[in-house]
Amino acid sequence: MAEGIIICDAQGRFVHFNASAAEMHGMGASELPPEQWSAGYGLHYPDGGNLIPPEDLPLARALRGENVERVEMCVRHNGAPASVWLEGNARPVRNSDGTLRGAVVVLRDITARRRHEEDIGMRLHAEAERLAAEAQRVQQGRMLRLLLDHLDIVVWAVDDQGVFTFQEGKGLAAAGMRPGQLTGKAIVDVYDQKTVPGVLRALRGQSTHEMNEMQGIYWESWHIPIVEDGKLAGAMGLSLNVTEWFRTKADLESKLSLIERQQEVIRNLETPVIQVWDKVVTLPMVGIVDSRRAGRVMDDLLAAVTRTQAQFAILDLTGVEIVDTSTAAHLIQLVQAVRLLGAEGIITGIRPNIAQTVVSLGLDMSRVTTLATLRDGLALCIRRLSTGRRRP
Template sequence: MDSAWFQHCPGVFLATNPEGAIGGFNPEAERVLGAERVRGGSLFEAMHPDHKANVASAWARMAEGEDFGAACQIRDAAGAYRSFSLSARRAPGGAEIYVTIVPTPRISAGRLVVPPAEDLASLPPTAPERVLRAILDHLDISAYLIDQNCMYVMQDGKGCRTGGFEPGQLVGTSVVDLYGPEQEGVLSIKRALAGEPVRVATEAHDILWESIFLPMQDENGEIPVMLGVTLAKNDVAKALAELRVKMELIERQEEVIRNLETPVIQVWEKVITLPMMGVVDSQRVARVMDDLLATVVRTSARFAILDLTGVDMVDTMTASHIFSLLRAIRLLGAEGIVTGIRPTVAQTMVTLGLDLSSLTTCANLREGLRLCIRRMAEEKRGLATPTQ
């Protein structure tokens, strides 16, 4: 008990009798637990009342040769309850019990709290306490416990602030009152309280949250609380919002491009024209048909000129669509005229084997417009001539 190692070791060590009365301690134990507790005090007297029964039960089993291990809260030198992990073993052939005490995270004021800074700094970087605190303080993660009444009993982590709350602020608050009984996350929490591990992604406070809900069983197999760990995915939500904005912009740009590539122009009273350029495929002709027929009806057009001067080639399916478009124009009471047909396009149309006798064509757009004006003038003169 008086060795140099025992006196200078940074760990907390005690020697007690089977009833827990402290008979020996090292300087670190006196510093952490206080002189009045280690000098003639009892380990069980310093223990939190809620933990005494469970610790005493495990302590008694050392008489049967079992090693002791437990987690509980003990008053420290300042008189505040702190969480510790206890390990103990009975001395071989004697009644003395050697106890090792290690500070652990504790639940206090609704937060998961590690030991004070000086104790935490003394631990190695790989210590679970330091790792846990670093995760909660630097990542957008929140950890919380919710009981069977759907009330928060613990809440900690940087992710709490991301959601608009301080760590511990929601303790005593009902998650049902906060988010509503039918919210997906609330329903998942109830499933976890019923014993089912759940993983879910929800959106709240304009943030995407990915959560894992785990039922926490006690020694009797009951589930008094469930553990929730939630990661706030701000970057994902922001990226999705930016993607939606970009997609909407692309759709608007595509609409502008469609209108520019197939503009329907009214060049004269009751005469509209559709100049086409580039490669004409079936999809483009389908869009042309919708726009052109709608314009024929809206303007009460008498002639619709389809100008193919800028079209180098069309496939057989597209040529068939063009003939269908001209027939549709005729059904609406207008006459379709095709201008500017190039030799390659003419050859494709001929290979279809369709009846071209009803197809009105002109060499170019100017000739087509002149034909329309001449026919409308003839119709007016015909109407003006009195019948005999």
Template sequence: MTQHYTSSRDPWEAAYLYSPEALFVANVDGTLSHWSESFGRTVGHAATPGTAFFQLFHDDDREAARAKWSGLLEATGSVELRGRVMTAGNVYASFSCVLRRAPHGQEVYGSLHATSGADDHPAAEPGKGEDADMLRALSDNLPVIVWSCDAAGVITRHDGRGLSGLGLKRGQLVGTNLFDVFANAPEGTENVRRALRGSPSHSMSHVPANNSFWENWMVPIQSPLGNVESVIGLSLDVSEAKRAEEELRLRLLQIQKQQEVIGKLSTPIIQVWDGVVALPMVGVVDSARTADVMQSLLDEIVRTSARYAILDLTGVEMVDTQVANHLIKLVNAIRLLGAGGIICGIRPSVAQTIVELGLDLNSMVTRSNLRAGIMFCINQMRQAASTPATNGSPGR
């Protein structure tokens, strides 16, 4: 905190307060306690009592400044740290800070010096600093890698939280040639070459080393003359989504297999007698299930050379027009294969529906239950065995 010089004030104190150097005094924990007018003009409103010295630094430089400060507590001489500091103009500028701990006591003396050639970065200029801050927030909090390379393939930016998943540090590949580093990944480098030729690209890639999956976008940056000067790339780690997708696919496959097993169990084809197969149908019968049953039953008749096929509807509570038509078609198809089709176990509700639908089952053999259906087939085969064979279906 600055004070005006008076004749009664110690000249050394006045020299400190009005020094052209940006001087400050901080407690051992980094809290600012006093500073010169030059320091106040340099950092502006940030110079308030109780402010932590580290809070003046850019987010990316703050941890390094804190580490240097910790080293000061063990050092006997001065310590220099560098970083971007928020200035009174609301921009980040690069500074060198020289620190020295007081020989006796818990104070730390320091001075700020702007470094030559420093790049100033607006901290809140609309459309510039805000965009940069948003990009920084995205790259710091999302599993992404933001990178860029020049026309020769030299990497000029390499950043993002996604790098840690690949065992890389931020900026580790800056200055290296992308085509040399990823020579073993020709598909990825070909996408970069395509972008350098002016065509944006989008691709998926797999890293076997850690079984990670990445979605990549590459955008060419052109000069006013239309020449591609660089390529900006964004890679998003989609491993979790891929694994969830694969898990969902496996679950759906498992459900499909379970449904197939349930379908076979719910419509088992049983050989109840030599030359006689039966199909007990249970539960809800719809058009899709009836179509599957038709194919399975016809295949079984051919495989076993069955002479009769019994459709047992004892467990069926209700049918509609389409299902009833399918059953009629099924019996007709059984006849075309040279076998006889018998329908048994029609419940009263199903019989009423068939009558209301106006379907004619007079040409079909029906029996009250499965036992009666089996007895009919046995009697028909006995009669056929005791009399000469005639043309027509086995049931006649």
């Protein structure tokens, strides 16, 4: 999903709420009419079962002059069985004299990533707890032997002095050890205390869970205190060899990163925003512009203006043959949105047929700067930058 972009003025009224942002919040355009576009409307994010107070939302914080980075929020849509996780970045937008003009929020849907992480963690945790409980009940029995002989795990136990009393499991082979090799040895004599903090905490009565790496092998371990007659008698643990999981995870992350880079290249080719001069960006468009592409143009251009702190944004239509009626109106709205970010939008290279479409729609172009060519637009920006002017 594309990034969600929300822009509001200094009073907290929304002036832009793109389709991706609306979808992330589980609502269509008809569900958020302009008279209800205020920064607190419908945007209370529950986090861990508790609502984030409205004053702590990224948009509200940006309206107080804060720059907000990577805030994770959980959105629960009405009637939806699951939640949506969002990552929000926000910043205030200021006038040239430093007064607050508004704020902009960029949202990313991280639901898939969160569910992936939670699913893997839950499955590993559930499996390890099941194995640990089974091993504790049948430590000397047939079931324990089957588990130890067929699963890539290590099960061990120490007494209250930290001396190994049991050490078995197929996973020992991966560490170059044999069953019972450490029996009778104190754990602090075999391992550095910094390597086994979870075991030491279990010997103090605290169940622990830790991930560590030893000699190139990744282990996920659970440590359980052993209590007999109300007294701490030692600890036992289960270590699961998760090296293959780590490698698979790294491979998946590498592939996802490649896919994201490829998608970014495709998006940039479709709507190439170019910084042609200091404080000046341009978006040259070629071909047919439909409503979908116009929406992408708005998202990318507004994001570029925000990122580069541009004072001028030139939308060059020299290579555009056809725009539909709804797209023509969308382009005018784009210029207005750019103005709300504190920059000036300029349209260049309008062809006769596009001009006829604009006129037939009766669109108000009185506040939009239009020039014949991209060169003319760039020259105008340079002149105004040299004189310190934005608009006539």
